[in-house]
Amino acid sequence: MAAIGSRAEAVPEPGAGAPRVVALGGGHGLYASLSALRLLTPQLTAVVTVADDGGSSGRLREQFDVLPPGDLRMALSALCDDSAWGHLWREAMQHRFSTLPGSSGELDGHAMGNLLLLSLWQLLDDPVAGLDWASQLLKARGRVLPMAVDPLVVSGWVRDQQGASRRITGQARLATAERVERISLEPAEARACPEALEAIRAADWLVLGPGSWYTSVIPHLLLPDLREAICSSAARVCVCMNLAMERRETAGLGAVGHLEVLERYAPGLEIDAVVADPSALSDPQGFDAAVRERGARLVSQSLRRRRGEDVHSHLRLAAAYQEAMGLPEEPALSPPAAPHD
DSSP: OOOTTSOOOOSSOOOTTOOOEEEEEOHHHHHHHHHHHTTTOSOEEEEEOOOOOSHHHHHHHHHHOOOOOHHHHHHHHHTOOSSHHHHHHHHHHHOBOOOOTTOOOTTTTOBHHHHHHHHHHHHHSOHHHHHHHHHHHHTOSSEEEESBSSOOEEEEEEEOTTSOEEEEESHHHHTTOSSEEEEEEESTTOOBOHHHHHHHHHOSEEEEOSSOIIIIIGGGGTSHHHHHHHHHOSSEEEEEOOSSOSSGGGTTTHHHHHHHHHHHHOTTOOOOEEEEOGGGOSSHHHHHHHHHHTTOEEEEOOOBSSTTOOOBOHHHHHHHHHHHHTOOOOGGGSOOOOOOO
């Protein structure tokens, strides 16, 4: 076992011939993507946003001056091994403490996984080392890395119904705002995680989305070093669209608008494949044409866990990624039947 302060060995061992995939995002969207991609390759790396300032993550960030652990914890949970060990640790990582009725305490609302990561970061004084050791504990099928080595602050400009524009600062507030027009990060020249840059440059596929477009996906394109690595990588790029594309921050944006926002923040980005659920598209034919105009291929499949529910089925999403990346078909990942009520 490595000494305290040193890096854990990278996990897991690469699978022969499996594609090297880097998924970029945060929150529930990245959780869904990782839950699907882990079925396709062991050479999987999550690059996670670190701008969260709400809830347990926000409190720990403010009190201990650390990266907000929540999105990193969720990514680790998505990669937990499928054994009884992995299932238990997935539940433990997501468990939130709650005191008895009528009482309150410092642990209220904290996720156990956030506290575990905080402990490892304080022991090792290295966020990547802490994440690698947590991966070993969870027997994670992949590696989880922060997009930057310092906490970030995201701000956005929104336009109200009267046409006035105002600035909103903080991911938690921005995620619930409507009609975001543009965003920025502070510090603008934050240090990208070197291991994340290395993974992106060595990848066969980069996956952007699903997730909150302005607060989970676009931030990766705002760090100069990270954007340059994404746009100059020899990897092919797959964009996964959301199941609810015109809510809150992306109200009025539309499916094609989502692609245009990516291009606005990363003009050199070349998209090779787009995964979307046709039920989420107001104009499926028009969107298909827009995707083809960009030289990309649209994989349009039912991706919902249940009809009317804006939650991805990890099996359906895995089958869609498999088709988008041209990977050999596996019977277990053939597209499931349409979602039931």
